[in-house]
Each structure stands twice: as C-alpha cells, then as structure tokens.
Amino acid sequence: MSPFPSSAPRTEQWRHIRLTRHDGVATVTLDRPGKLNALTFGAYADLRDLLAELSRERSVRALVLAGEGRGFCSGGDVDDIIGATLAMDTAQLLDFNRMTGQVVRALRECPFPVIAAVHGVAAGAGAVIALAADFRVADPTARFSFLFTKVGLSGGDMGAAYLLPRVVGLGHATRLLMLGEPVGATEAERIGLISELTEEGQAQKAAADLARRLADGPALAHAQTKALLTAELDMPLAASVELDAATQALLMNGEDYAEFHAAFTEKRPPNWQGR
Numbered sequence: 422m423s424p425f426p427s428s429a430p431r432t433e434q435w436r437h438i439r440l441t442r443h444d445g446v447a448t449v450t451l452d453r454p455g456k457l458n459a460l461t462f463g464a465y466a467d468l469r470d471l472l473a474e475l476s477r478e479r480s481v482r483a484l485v486l487a488g489e490g491r492g493f494c495s496g497g498d499v500d501d502i503i504g505a506t507l508a509m510d511t512a513q514l515l516d517f518n519r520m521t522g523q524v525v526r527a528l529r530e531c532p533f534p535v536i537a538a539v540h541g542v543a544a545g546a547g548a549v550i551a552l553a554a555d556f557r558v559a560d561p562t563a564r565f566s567f568l569f570t571k572v573g574l575s576g577g578d579m580g581a582a583y584l585l586p587r588v589v590g591l592g593h594a595t596r597l598l599m600l601g602e603p604v605g606a607t608e609a610e611r612i613g614l615i616s617e618l619t620e621e622g623q624a625q626k627a628a629a630d631l632a633r634r635l636a637d638g639p640a641l642a643h644a645q646t647k648a649l650l651t652a653e654l655d656m657p658l659a660a661s662v663e664l665d666a667a668t669q670a671l672l673m674n675g676e677d678y679a680e681f682h683a684a685f686t687e688k689r690p691p692n693w694q695g696r
Contacts, residue, residue, distance in 0.1 A: 426477070427477075431474060431478075432470070432471070432474060435467050435471060436463060436467065437461060437463040437464040437466070437467040438450065438451060438452065438464060438467045438468060438471065439452045439489075440471065442480070442481070444636070445480065445481065445482040445483065445636035445637075445640075446481075446482070446483050446484070446485065446629070446632045446633060446636045447475060447481045447483075447484045447485070448484070448485045448487060448629070448632075449468070449471065449484065449485070449486050449487070450487045450488065450489055451464065451486075451487070451488045451489065451493070451494050452489045453489075454488075454489045454490025454491065455490075456495070456498060457488075457490070457491060457492045457494070457495035457541070457542055458488040458489060458490065458492065458493065458494045458495060458547070459494070459495045459496060459497065459498035459499070459501070460494065460496065460497050460498060460502070460546055460547070461498050461501045461502065462501065462502065462505075462517070462520075465520050465521055465524055465546075466520065468524045468527070468550075469520060469523045469524050469527055472524070472527035472528065472531050473527060475531065475533070476527070476530070476531045476532055476533075479695070481533055482533055482635065482636035482638075482640045482643075482695065483533055483534050483535075483536065483631075483632035483633075483635040483636040484531070484533055484534070484535045484536070484632070485535075485536050485537075485538055485625070485628045485629055485632050486535060486536070486537045486538065486550065486551070486554060487537075487538040487625050487628070488538075488539075488540070488541070488547075491541050491542075492540065492541025492542035492543070492547075493537070493538075493539045493540060493541060493542060493543040493547055493551065493563070494542070494543055494544070494546070494547025494550060494551075495542050495544050495545070495547060496544045496545025496546045496547050496548070496568060497545055497546050502517075503572070518578075521546060521578075521579050522579055522580060524550065524553075524579070525549060525550070525553045525579045525580045525584075526580070528550065528553035528554060529553055529584075529651050530648075530651065532644035532647070532648070533635075533640070533643065533644060533647075534555045534556065534632075534635050534643055534647060535553075535554040535555050535556070536554060536555065536556040536557075536558055536628040536631050536632050536635075537550070537551040537554035537556070537557045537558070537628070538558050538559075538624045538625040538627070538628035538629075539551050539557055539558065539559040539560075539563045539565075539615075539624055540559065540560045540562050540563055540622070540624045540625070541562050541563065541564065542564050542566070543563060543564065543565050543566070544564075544565075544566040544567075544568050544603075545566070545567070545568045545569065545578075546578075546579060548565045548566060548567050548568075548581075549567070549578065549579040549580065549581045549584075550579075551565070552581065552584050552585060552588065552614075553579075553580070553584060555647060556616040556617070556628075556631060557614065557615050557616050557617075558615075558616060558617045558619060558624050558627045558628040558631060559606050559609065559610075559615045559617070559618060559619070559624050560606065560618070560619045560620065560621045560622060560623055560624040561606045561607070561618070561620075561621050562606070562621060563605070563606040563609065563615070563624070564603045564604070564605055564606070565597075565603065565604045565609055565614060566601065566602070566603040566604070567581055567585070567597050567598050567601055568601045569581075569598070569601065570598070570599060570600070570601045571601040576597075576598030576599055576601065577598065581598060582594070582598060585597060585598060587654060588613060588614060589612045589613050589614050590612070590613075593612045606618055617631070637693070638693060639677045639691075639693045639695065640693065640695030641672065641675060641677060641695050641696060642672060642677060645668050645671075645672060648668075649661075649664065649665065649668060652664065675696055676694050676696040677691070677693055677694060677695070677696060680692060680693065680694065
C-alpha cells in the first residue's frame with residue numbers, strides 16, 4: 422500500500438466491470454449476465470488495472486469478486502477471444518496470455534484479502550480467477566470447470582498448474598486440469614476448493630459478511646499474512662522462519678500491536694488502524 426501517487430488520476434468509471442465501494446470493502450461484479458459473464462479482452466485489462474489501482478490505495482481493506490445473473494463466470498468469450506486469437510501471431514498471443522496471467526498475479530499480490538462469491542458456473546478463466554482469490558464462498562449451484570484441455574490447450578493456464586495443487590493437492594489438481602470435467606459444490610468443498618459452502622442464493626451475502634469482518638480487522642496484519650502465504654510457497658523452512666521473524670518485528674513496532682495491548686488492558690475491542 423503506497424502513499425505515493427503517480428500522475429495518473431484514479432479511474433472513476435470502468436467500462437467492462439462494475440465497481441462499488443463501501444467503508445473499506447470494494448465489490449467487483451462481472452456484469453455480462455446474458456453471456457454468463459464471459460470475459461473479453463477489455464474485462465481482463467480492466468481487472469488487471471483495477472487491482473493495481475486498488476493496491477496503491479489505503480482505502481480498500483477487502484474485495485469481493487462476484488458475477489451478475491445465473492453464474493460467476495463462464496471463462497473467456499468464445500467469439501470475442503477464441504475467434505480473435507486464431508488470427509493473432511505469436512507475439513500477440515504471448516501479450517494476451519501474459520495479460521491473463523497478470524490478473525492472477527494481481528489477485529495474489531494485492532495487499533488485501535479477496536473473496537470470490539461463486540454461484541452457478543465458474544469455468545475456464547472464471548475458475549482460475551476464483552482459485553486465485555484468498556477465499557471461495559460458494560452456494561450449492563456452484564460448478565467449477567478447468568476447461569482448457571477441452572479446447573485443445575494446456576490445463577496449466579493463468580497459473581492454474583501452480584495454484585491448484587497447492588489448494589487441493591497434486592492428485593485432485595491433475596484430475597481437474599487434465600480431464601477438464603466439472604466439479605460440483607459438494608465435491609469442491611470436500612477437496613478444499615471451497616472455503617465456505619452456503620445455502621442457495623446466499624454466496625454473495627456470505628462473501629460480503631466475510632469481507633466486512635476482514636475490513637474491520639487489522640488490515641496491515643492481513644496484508645502481511647497474505648504476502649507471506651504467497652512468498653513462502655516455494656521457500657525452504659530456514660528462509661520462511663527468517664522472513665516471519667522480520668515481518669513480526671516490523672508489525673510489533675506498529676500501532677495496531679500497541680492498540681491490541683491497550684484494548685486488552687482496558688477491556689474493550691481494539692480500534693484497528695491498519696498501521
């Protein structure tokens with residue numbers, strides 16, 4: 422979270438996604454319900470740039486990702502993207518695939534927790550975007566499909582081969598990415614792909630409640646916890662405990678740590694400042 426703004430102003434209107442903000446919680450809604458929120462080139466670019474903007478601000482403490490209508494996201498738009506990519510050269514295709522990966526990196530590296538509220542279909546890129554969130558809150562209609570091999574491409578798209586084994590284990594990840602078959606909400610919860618299973622129609626409310634809980638908490642502690650979870654995935658233990666020690670020393674010198682002690686002593690809830 423940087424206090425140093427660049428020359429570019431905050432984007433006030435996003436053309437390909439819907440953004441709302443309320444008291445530290447941002448909600449990003451994929452809003453093409455007629456196409457099950459299929460992603461376009463513009464939607465990928467907006468997500469990439471929005472996450473970068475929000476990461477530079479101090480105002481957002483939690484983010485909810487949701488889909489309008491009957492599902493979360495059906496993946497890349499077949500007409501808008503697959504048709505267009507058939508006419509691209511290698512350099513253009515590399516630019517496009519790097520952009521989709523930048524969305525996933527931005528979700529993992531942004532300094533606030535991200536909650537995906539999943540109902541209905543989460544397929545292809547939609548499944549990977551949900552996977553890249555910190556929490557996946559889903560209702561019984563949720564259906565995850567990593568469809569990339571179904572269109573003749575590698576199942577390891579957008580970082581899926583990195584993230585999915587770390588969430589559900591190598592065996593389940595191999596099955597899901599190799600076969601591309603849908604996984605319903607019950608099985609997704611069993612293998613750990615879902616963080617919370619709600620009643621039907623309640624995923625977005627539950628995600629909003631979780632976002633509120635996180636936003637009301639110690640934002641800097643959450644940001645550092647997320648950073649360590651991502652950074653330490655590939656570290657040896659010695660490097661991990663040293664990074665943990667340095668992080669805790671910094672946080673112990675922060676205002677929130679002192680505020681906890683004061684609140685405990687005074688028998689009141691902490692007033693977290695995110696510093």
